[in-house]
Amino acid sequence: SAVISQKPSRDICQRGTSLTIQCQVDSQVTMMFWYRQQPGQSLTLIATANQGSEATYESGFVIDKFPISRPNLTFSTLTVSNMSPEDSSIYLCSVGQLHSGANVLTFGAGSRLTVL
Amino acid sequence: TQLLEQSPQFLSIQEGENLTVYCNSSSVFSSLQWYRQEPGEGPVLLVTVVTGGEVKKLKRLTFQFGDARKDSSLHITAAQPGDTGLYLCAGDPGANNLFFGTGTRLTVIP
Structure with a gap:
């Protein structure tokens, strides 16, 4: 399966600033997904990032707040803009692959953001 | 949004x-x-x-998919401290993304 590197692994940010999270995959993949995991919670899909097109955002997430880039088939970035303490979460990059006849996900280790 | 409810939410058991x-x-x-x-x-x-009704075994873990493909269970036999973690089910509606369950946080006490 793919190997995914995310950075930063963690950061402490000030309210009102923005932070960009990078996701590097060791192979070319069509679809990349960004998830948010709030403290003690499960995963919520933010958006699907396809190379060469605009990201597709889930309900409750907007491009102005979470702009995404996908310049090639191995790389993507997620920016968390104008951060507030409510944005303190783990942000996870993942890629989809076929396994045993199903679409499964491989995840990066996540980026833990704390907003003060 | 397709909701996947997991139970229990927290579980603490002895090895x-x-x-x-x-x-x-x-x-x-x-x-x-x-x-x-x-x-x-x-x-x-x-x-x-x-497949509806499918059962898969992975060492001490047994997974079952409900006949109607709406539910699943995970059974762990003789739990070990290394089993500690957050267990998440995820459903694929066939649209290239996954919906994750609410999660079960398992702690196995030595």
């Missing part, structure tokens, strides 16, 4: 005990997957089930 985690939904999924997440890591795939 050697057995346990079952449930994942229930009112929606039908083309496949259902189980992941385990440890602190500081992303979720890691444990198993995928695609």
Whole structure:
């Protein structure tokens, strides 16, 4: 399966600033997904990032707040803009692959953001 | 949004005990997957089930997909401290993304 590197692994940010999270995959993949995991919670899909097109955002997430880039088939970035303490979460990059006849996900280790 | 409810939400057991985690939904999924997440890591795939009624075994872990493909269970026999983690079920509605369950946080006490 793919190997995914995310950075930063963690950061402490000030309210009102923005932070960009990078996701590097060791192979070319069509679809990349960004998830948010709030403290003690499960995963919520933010958006699907396809190379060469605009990201597709889930309900409750907007491009102005979470702009995404996908310049090639191995790389993507997620920016968390104008951060507030409510944005303190783990942000996870993942890629989809076929396994045993199903679409499964491989995840990066996540980026833990704390907003003060 | 397709909701996947997991139960229990928290589980703390002694080493050697057995346990079952449930994942229930009112929606039908083309496949259902189980992941385990440890602190500081992303979720890691444990198993995928695609056929209604399917049972898969992975060492001490047994996974079952409901006949109607709306629910699943994970049974762990003789739990060990290394089984500690957050267990997440995830359903694939067939649209290239996954909906994750509410999660079960398991602690196995030595």
